[in-house]
Amino acid sequence: MAETGRWSPDHLAITGDMVNLATGIEIRMVADWLRQAGDAQHLSVVPGNHDAYVPGAHDKAIHAWYPYVRGDDDPDAWEKDHKLFPYIRRRGPIAIIGCSTSIATPPFSAMGYFGSRQARETAQLLAQAGSEGLFRVVMIHHPPIRGAAPAYKRMVGLRRFRAAISVGGAELVLHGHTHLNSRYTLPSKGREVPVIGIASASQGPGGEKPATSVNLFEIEGGPGNWTLDWERRRLDDEADAFQTVHKERLRV
Template sequence: MMFRLAHISDIHLGPMPRVSPAELFSKRITGYVNWQRNRRKHLFGNTLEQVLAGVRDARPDHVAITGDLVNLATRAEIEAARLWLETHFDPANTTLVPGNHDAYVPGALERSTSAWQPWMLSDPGARENAMFPAFRRRGPVALIGLSTANATLPFMATGTFGNTQAKAAGKLLDQAASDGLFRVVMIHHPPVRNAARWHKRMKGIGRFAKMLKRHGAELVLHGHTHLDTISYLPGNDGRVPVLGIASASQGHGSHKPAAGFNLFEIDGEPGNWSLVHKRMRLAENGTGLGEIEVGLVETVDVNS
């Protein structure tokens, strides 16, 4: 039966809560200034509510969220994000991976992942010890969540995909393939060269590419750039589509595209999967979302 998967990213929940002087005595000061000067001008109003309404109307079987729920990862923001998740998303039908803003300063990632565990944890018995990579099976789909989130220096927003996680993810990809599942890899930073500027790049892009080439996947979802993008990377039996999406809170009037979500219709069987992609975006008048792209995403023939 057809499986419908929605994808949102870079929520950047606002408005910014009160930040104490002690919390600003860190990298957070640069992020706070950026919010006041730039982000709050465009991440505002009821944009996010309209995106959530559009997702609900699409009636997906599952929702994938690829990170950056918060801005400065203060304790108040992390708790607000937990309440937001509880309000809008059933952990059984939603999978979340963290972004760099969720790990903004040392210690923040541990607090974020602890607060948001129900939406991140693997299925019982699927994984032991480390939280990432995470593995969840939903119908014909395997969701494999990766983490590139780490605290960085001021003015940096890089992420890291290390060897330990790559090896563990490769085993999960192989197991999912042997089980005849459609494999969706979730990651915050784009695993594509030149997709992000040097100070926002993912360290380990080559490692990710080798993993994908060796073990394969049917779809990769990411966030971070706040752009509607589609790229392809070689898999072990064909090219793999890699899709990003605009920030779910982005209003009109910025150089970045307005908020939206990806919607995928997954059908078929191993060796003959069908993946239809619809990209939804906030209407110019700011009311509701409309479909701006629709097409068949090829996942089988690397030479096509």
């Protein structure tokens, strides 16, 4: 069934690769688009490898998009030496923890890196949010799953990320990078945390990879009694509407 009406999500989460070559004009155009798409209270971004395609691009992108990548506890204005990631944003009963795997890489490489400092601080933020009774959503660009991406596109630091989820706890992990609609899990505190990927927003119908898709999540309940309803919509073959291709209540 095609979905032709406008959607009104409470929050929009974007998991990176906002640009292609990370040129100055691309970064500025994305900044303009973000301002049109929504205010920073209702839109969160983490960078991808294309957002750091060349040396220096990452800092330029973060500076331009700062309202959408800063956490509740970060400075009001961009400070280059400030360790931004991971960040935490509290929105009602939800905690959004944004991580970065974005680094400049050699040609024909698209790897990401998740280091020990970020892993340690991610675990701390997750544990803190859990103690506050919040539903924890982790955003990261590269899939934190072994084998989910080819070796030249993999994430270095998989074990560190897995340990952060295992120790800190989480209810949902969102990633991008592969341009595929995917679903995995990671273990944490005796249960499995859903890890959900998404197709590229720039992919039209008829290509090798899935057409533009969106994941919609509805979160209800409270600590120990959360419900997470997941719906995936994909651009149809005529590229004029979205259709629901999957609906499920996930166990969290």
